[in-house]
Amino acid sequence: MTRTLFAGGLVFDGTGAEPSSADVLVEDGVIIEVGSGLDADDVVDCSGTTVLPGLIDSHVHVLFSGVNVLRMMQTPFSYPFYEALHNLQTTLDTGITNVRDASGADLGVAQALRDGLIAGPRLQISISMISQTGGHGDGWQPCGAVMPLLSTHPGRPSTIVDSVDEMRRVVRELIRAGADVIKVATSGGVLSPRDDPRHGHFRDAEIAVLVEEATAAGVFVMAHAQATDGIKVAIRNGIRSIEHGIYLDDEAIEMMLEAGTWLVPTLSAPRAVLIMADSGVPMPAAVISKARMVLESHDDSVRRAIEAGVKIAMGTDSGVGPHGNNLVELGLMAGLG
Template structure:
């Protein structure tokens, strides 16, 4: 109870200082160009009428705005659906102090930080995120939904599910005395060692109000443990998680670097594979057959590979994993695209700095993924992964999540770094008349 109250206090205090967005109303967006997420094409001038948080009409050209609609001129800009990042951790951000902070900071500290990270993410053009692991984030989601603080729409996993010693075991790195005092974590803390434990862990996430289930199917890069790719669930355990999640209407995202762990997760029916570093031809074939989405998180791979060169940034048990695994993800994404594996957008932000999420587009294009496909991965594809049909495209009846940037990002992907207009559900958070908070 103390943990929840501290989080609520932090979010409430941050709300008092938050700058309000423009009130929701009737707006006519006059876009010089419009990205059609279904076709991947950039169209000419369009006017988008927004009312009560929804897109009411989309008209070619720039006709005089209908009576009662406030015009917003977006000259020289391309409008497109607000982006979705399918893999973030809004409750944290990597630094050399990250490992010690886990022992020194309270949930209230992480909650205050999360409010700022959410605001940066929204203002960068990401109107929706899927937060794959963090106990603070479900509370942040609720505060955003209630209008207390600005931020993207959040699909929150809550605590990731792991096995003992696995990538999301919260006691990794504890000394024997601390481990003895706290006792071994169990399903309530997201650590399982049987199919029965697996079912209990999913039900606990349901009880806590999660929106999606996250598992760590293999070892990971940043956990305080030696292996970065070994499988960490039995076939029965993964199947029990997926089956129970399905009963509750959940999708399952599987963190996975190693081939065997990925294979078990795909065969069990997970919705997405995150990272996928050592993905081989067999796994790619299975993913195509079963419609399993791939979320590469190239940004995180490059970030940790770079930071592994800095002495002291990571503990020595982490450093070789970061140097080896991180450097491979971009090449895996390139091979997966060529093999026809369906790709959706995710960064693992929280590993790198929040608000810089759009750099993932640059890395995708650098890997040989066409710019139009990369943009679809963060719009239409991401909505499909989330299982929603009211966002990801600019069409009548959809949520009015619309962003704009100077230039044409299909012609020059670098334009994604210049987002200067952000609307979420009809409210303008960045654009004309909105005071900057950078």
């Protein structure tokens, strides 16, 4: 057994206690004691630094490395899986030890991590986001071509659905494929070509059966929900977390408080789109326009949710922006309260 002592650092333990000077003893990769006067085979001097637990990023895309659609069209099918190796390591090096992949990673990526074949944070996978036709996950273009951000394959089924029965089948397919969490788009989005982030998607009956099937399998549901109506249909039917939450009104915030629903703001996401556009990444004018349009409402909604006491979890949408910049999100969140 290898024992390593991280000595003399200012320890922030995440419990709400004030940070204090202490030693952290690790044995075979597991923290076994925090205190003073501890002993170990190897000692790392942490004087002048802050020692804190690994952080959680609740919304990443480890198979995305930006959203340059022209580049993606010319990238071999298997290449993003190799990019994921780099993205996972970069995320871990940032201090993120747990992530929830919000579409992209499949069971093979998760199993490779579990088996120790690759390095990275602990990973929950949603595999692919459920969307209605013309919704946030539909890659149909005006020219008639379909250019999804992620191609289907035997471990990543098609997730465009338009009825209660189709919804039930696709949720079951995702669970069969190894999903730890189900993701659904209950509104339009910024990056999708043919929708509007202010418009709600799916009806109550469709979302109700989604949650019913996920619950039966012991799986939670996360909702890409930017529009007010899309947020409310998600909360009303028992979805556990709202991703983005750009157009929260007072009623939606009250519903979240009553239901105990989490908000994952991803404040970094629209900013990342604008940074890419400014750097010359080719991007449709509509996407750039939508990213600019949502910024003020997004910040206002998150600020009011924080003030009201809504439960907040950090999520970055990394993969839209660069992996490794995850902690920028904490600064943005702190700036809103």
